[in-house]
């Protein structure tokens with residue numbers, strides 16, 4: 001029997017990451033990461049607890065856990081974990097800004113570097129989860145900056161790795177997950193237009209297969225689905 005390829009997903013304890021894990025579970029051996037272990041893991045999945053607000057330590061913890069599990073190759077590394085604060089630029093203090101940049105950007109740089117040898121061994125691909133906010137968005141300046149930083153990271157690694165490891169960045173549009181409430185944003189009735197986490201995970205899984213270097217998943221795609229009768 002052929003062994004399943006291994007996919008590591010960060011931020012897999014909630015929202016988009018958890019929904020994506022459910023989608024990839026049939027075709028991958030999964031290693032899921034977050035701060036709190038999900039009550040029920042998908043079949044063949046294991047869990048590594050790592051707090052990305054300490055990026056260097058988290059990269060070491062994840063690297064060590066893979067080594068202890070005998071995993072030497074990765075087919076996919078999906079750096080999906082993310083956080084942010086909904087606040088005007090002058091309302092964020094240095095600690096909050098640093099926290100957002102550490103979790104969303106610094107940890108992604110360090111995880112990518114640390115796990116690159118496993119991706120290369122597995123002819124694998126790095127998938128960065130950005131946001132439509134990477135273009136800039138009011139009341140989320142450090143979040144937007146962190147996601148714009150991921151775009152630069154994707155371009156740099158694509159150049160540096162020169163085809164030895166695939167690099168893809170996917171920028172989701174608004175999605176109904178706990179992230180908005182955690183960030184202090186109340187979308188009100190607007191969230192009826194948002195993607196569900198499952199619908200967004202479907203789009204992301206499809207894009208990972210399609211292999212385009214950079215894609216933004218616009219709300220227009222969601223509206224097309226609603227019009228065509230697929231309500232999720």
Ligand SMILES: NC(=O)c1ccc[n+]([C@@H]2O[C@H](COP(=O)([O-])OP(=O)(O)OC[C@H]3O[C@@H](n4cnc5c(N)ncnc54)[C@H](OP(=O)(O)O)[C@@H]3O)[C@@H](O)[C@H]2O)c1
Pocket residue numbers: 010011012013014015016017033034035036037050051052053080081082083103129130131132133171172173174175176177178179180182
């Ligand atoms: N929801 C949207 O509208 C939207 C739109 C565009 C892009 N995105 C992006 O999509 C990704 C997933 O977001 P989501 O909407 O699914 O949010 P979510 O439901 O809040 O999930 C966020 C995930 O990130 C993890 N995480 C947060 N802080 C962490 C830390 N310090 N250390 C380790 N893990 C941490 C969480 O793990 P724990 O809970 O276990 O700590 C959780 O699994 C993020 O990168 C986000 O920026 C979301």
